[in-house]
Amino acid sequence: MNNITETAQQVISSDGMAQVLTTLIPLLGTQAANTTVAMTTGRVRPSVPPEYLLQVIFVCDQVLTPLVVCFGIIGNIFSIVVLTRKEMSSPTNCFLKALAASDVMLLVVQIPHFLSYNHRLNDTHSFKIFYRYYTIFRYFANNTFITCTCWITVAVTIERFISLRFMMNSRMVCTIRRARRAILAIFLMSFVFHFSKFFEYEPNLNLRQPFPVVGTALVHSTAYETYVHIANITLAAIIPVFVLIVVNSFLIFFLTTHRRRMLKHKTPGSGSTSQVDMMHISFIVVSMVLVFIICHSVGVFLALNIAVHGRYKIFANPLFVSMKHVNGLLVFVNSSINFLLYCAISRKFRTTFASIFLGRLSKKMSWPLQTSTNEQSMLSKANVTTLYTSQISTTSSKGVDDL
Template structure:
């Protein structure tokens, strides 16, 4: 399992201590190793590819550069950090001890919390931007701009980067020697009563406040969009309202999934702060981690399912990256030409495979 800073609030002990124990080195059960490796590879692979696509299509498509999408790019980068710093190290850690050394322990821990906290900040900023854009449309012309969104994102990253610096001083590696080898782990260098207040501060700043604010603001947005429709509005205003509803539904789903997928981890941290010994069921710990990784991987799928613009933007790089598409097209077209040679060439329409919907353009 990955760096113990994501071990749900349960350190392995004093990180700076070296111990010697009799007996064999403990190992994870084989079924836990297999399930962990398969699911983490699947979730992280899909999540990394999806979030990279989000960043690329927004940055390379001019009409996609909007204030809302700027926050989605920030969220995608944060999710990439979580998948790379928390998800992938889990694969090596589940079959061996900590292999990244002291510097890796510090840096990976820092990046984990940076990505986790930035994702919460990005969702909060996105919620506020949507509220202003819909409920205060006149002010939005001044406040909801791309340049302002970029400045806000820069401030959020700077604040979170400075806030997370404390983790450089809270973790360390420890080594426990067994009769058949040594087990190295990355854990806390401080006692439980010192790091638990930090967890509760994180819980409040990056979970309770974002969700509380999102609940209130999306309630106000829903009242404007769904409960108080404007009578006899022009066609252009109806289209704009329909677009706002679509975007709002998509972002509300993102917030709901954020709340649900982080709930097992956050709840267990709170529960374990009052339990001695803490609850450490190995399958439930794995479930909590997978929920965290899934939260960082699922957003691009939501965008693709619920946004026409993202679907269209995703198709273009996929068509370029699909190397067999051209061969499929040529082969299919030649086959149709041979089997219908008696037809007029002017009436023939080449068959384009489903793998490449933009090949015909």
């Protein structure tokens, strides 16, 4: 326990204090980084944090978050590879591809921050210069990609709701072209909305000071600070979470009623594969939204408390600071877990994934054995391959609404 405390104290001291303070509070925008400016200007004086806060920071930031980020990068890359297959083309999968791309970019941006935990590397002059410029970019990128992930989740939930509510005309309303336009609009609007964050801070080139950034005149503006505070909480917390709760509730209702209707009127030839496929992908979206709401609930709670009590009072409480770091971990969990949901719920995703990766691996492993096999074993291999290919083609011939 003492070793953990000592290691965590190193994170709080020197450059570590600046790294902790400039860590983004997802869904809160400028408020987390503004704490650094407040401390540098003397409005808030740092005090020795309690032991439990040191342990939470160490476990969340240095132990769990790097593991979650590494798994999330691999999982999202696998998801992108599978979802870009021709047989997986559909409006819903367009949103899921964009969601995986946004998540993987958010996770990749964190890698240089993890390198800063290496004290030998962190003490070098070149890395200190790089990290101080990188902190500003990370601040902008985290806000942008979290907003993209949030609103893409809202978009895919609305698309599933329309597909279930207007099942007969859903293919006319929900098209791949419209999905791509919506994705492009989300990325552009997120970029434009957060672009001003590039000008809130500038790198602190005085390497003797631990704080990597200093606030500009923009961030000290009361009007701008109020605008960013209200806009971030409204657009990145209240509105999307409220929309997700409402639309997901309707989606669950239509899923249950449609399933009962299918079971009640089940006759030979009814229950087409397209309807079953639509149910599967809708279950995936529902589970994604539930995970999203759970993982972002701590951030919403912090945002509401900041709106009521003010950020300086909130950040003066070690309990809320520890919740901030837990919230950061949960946000990365939300960006890393979708691959597991796809594998757990969608048979088509699992089959396509196996045909891409495991199929190639089995071919490489069976290659040296081909010279020693007899004619009968070769025939059995051909039969197994034919059966496996027929299963893939049968699964691929399902409706495009399946994941």
